[in-house]
Amino acid sequence: MRKTPESELSPDTYFKTATDLQLFTNSLYVDVISHSVYAEQSDLFIRDNPGELIRNGNMRNTPASGGGWSWTTLRTINVCLEYMEKNCEDKEAYDTYSGLCRFFRAWIYADKVARFGDVPWLDYVPGSSDESLYKPRDSRELVLTHMIEDADYAAEHLPSGYGGTTYRATKWAALALKARFCLFEGTFRKYHGISLQGHDANYYLQQAADAAQKIMTQSPHKLFTTANSSSQPATATTTRTITTVPL
Numbered sequence: 001m002r003k004t005p006e007s008e009l010s011p012d013t014y015f016k017t018a019t020d021l022q023l024f025t026n027s028l029y030v031d032v033i034s035h036s037v038y039a040e041q042s043d044l045f046i047r048d049n050p051g052e053l054i055r056n057g058n059m060r061n062t063p064a065s066g067g068g069w070s071w072t073t074l075r076t077i078n079v080c081l082e083y084m085e086k087n088c089e090d091k092e093a094y095d096t097y098s099g100l101c102r103f104f105r106a107w108i109y110a111d112k113v114a115r116f117g118d119v120p121w122l123d124y125v126p127g128s129s130d131e132s133l134y135k136p137r138d139s140r141e142l143v144l145t146h147m148i149e150d151a152d153y154a155a156e157h158l159p160s161g162y163g164g165t166t167y168r169a170t171k172w173a174a175l176a177l178k179a180r181f182c183l184f185e186g187t188f189r190k191y192h193g194i195s196l197q198g199h200d201a202n203y204y205l206q207q208a209a210d211a212a213q214k215i216m217t218q219s220p221h222k223l224f225t226t227a228n229s230s231s232q233p234a235t236a237t238t239t240r241t242i243t244t245v246p247l
Contacts, residue, residue, distance in 0.1 A: 018093035099157030102150035141198035151178035182208035
């Protein structure tokens with residue numbers, strides 16, 4: 001008979017408290033977010049040695065050999081969501097960390113869609129013999145719909161702040177994430193002349209604008225200004241928060 005181990009952690013005895021969930025999800029900040037100031041590249045910033053996403057298509061790896069086709073962190077997120085739903089009876093902790101997990105799941109998929117286009121959507125933990133491990137790619141529209149659902153859920157359930165503690169995802173980070181991947185999707189469809197079943201480019205551009213508007217009008221994060229264009233402040237205090245999404 002299979003018994004629950006008494007001398008080591010078990011999924012059935014973990015994921016119960018806010019401490020459990022915080023310790024388990026701390027690794028997501030390292031696994032998902034780039035911590036290098038110059039890691040992100042775009043048409044506005046390119047290093048002397050451009051990365052694969054900036055160079056032409058001949059330099060990209062195929063999914064079978066790498067290039068970002070990894071799903072390990074997604075599985076970690078889905079494991080956490082699955083077990084906290086069964087084990088966590090602390091509603092506040094559940095709301096915060098389910099929001100955090102869905103924030104990072106949307107982030108991961110934002111990167112996947114930007115790199116590969118259509119990708120398979122997985123929001124549960126498949127077993128070793130589950131046929132979904134070999135499922136084909138889902139439609140881009142389905143994946144974007146789930147990404148927006150995750151970002152909206154995160155914005156609703158993540159706190160506005162952590163009492164002075166920085167570098168943890170907030171509802172404003174979730175809205176910034178949504179604004180960014182919706183802006184990417186809207187401009188991608190519009191300027192490539194792509195028409196897909198479902199929503200059009202303007203829908204995603206409006207989603208991006210609405211999310212950004214909430215940040216600008218409701219969040220405590222503001223652009224520094226002296227209200228006088230000719231005045232140069234001697235010092236300036238900068239508030240940093242997690243709001244960047246490498247696409």
